[in-house]
Amino acid sequence: MSSTNLDSVTTLTFDIFGTVLDLAGSLIPSLDLLLKVCDASPALTGEKVWAQWRLRQRIEQYQDNMLMLGHSGYLTVKRKALMYTLRSLKVDFTSENLDEFMKAYQLLTPFKDAVDGLIRLSNKYRLVMLSNGEQHYLEHLATTRIGIDFDQILSAETVGQFKPHPSVYRFAAKKLNLEPQQIMMVAAHSFDILGARHSGFRGAYVNRYDLPYDESDYVPDITTENFYELCDTLEV
Numbered sequence: 080m081s082s083t084n085l086d087s088v089t090t091l092t093f094d095i096f097g098t099v100l101d102l103a104g105s106l107i108p109s110l111d112l113l114l115k116v117c118d119a120s121p122a123l124t125g126e127k128v129w130a131q132w133r134l135r136q137r138i139e140q141y142q143d144n145m146l147m148l149g150h151s152g153y154l155t156v157k158r159k160a161l162m163y164t165l166r167s168l169k170v171d172f173t174s175e176n177l178d179e180f181m182k183a184y185q186l187l188t189p190f191k192d193a194v195d196g197l198i199r200l201s202n203k204y205r206l207v208m209l210s211n212g213e214q215h216y217l218e219h220l221a222t223t224r225i226g227i228d229f230d231q232i233l234s235a236e237t238v239g240q241f242k243p244h245p246s247v248y249r250f251a252a253k254k255l256n257l258e259p260q261q262i263m264m265v266a267a268h269s270f271d272i273l274g275a276r277h278s279g280f281r282g283a284y285v286n287r288y289d290l291p292y293d294e295s296d297y298v299p300d301i302t303t304e305n306f307y308e309l310c311d312t313l314e315v
Contacts, residue, residue, distance in 0.1 A: 090257060092251055093197075093210075094264070103129055118171070135161075150235055153213055193225075194227065195306065197306070198227070201227075204263075243275075247274070269290070272297075273297050
């Protein structure tokens, strides 16, 4: 699905975790190792833990926003969500077990289509990282894991909220000195596109997980399966 009027868009803002970086592919092997170290049931796999954990992560972020707790830290939220998930699955673990597992977040691997697509898109648009991760962590990932020279790297931590809080998108537009309609949010999570569209951004939903979009009036301008299709749709 594509819009016929995207001429105003000069800048693309990108979600990173799950859109550019392959979280499941990067973390499930380490989850398998964690379960083995914790003597979990052989029937419990890293893939099963991931399926529950990823849902809990969103709840943790929403709770912080709703309770006005501020941005408690991307990795902190992931760790808290993992603790909840392991406890719900009756897995015994220690703080040291989690410390060792969390090192995997420093070694996240990008999707090939995302890296190839970012290179193509840079020929036409400014590329901006707009993520819930902390500033120093995002800079590490851009330099050592993604290998793309983004025009700017913007962290929700600066605002003190997690996406999809509207303040994050308003902050990005102000920081970039652009009108919202000049910016297109690119994400593989419908909540991020919904938040961006609600804030006046255009939106490209890279539905690489084949999931339905949220029931909302704030729909994406473009829906694709991967970055290659996104580039073709944007004629890059």
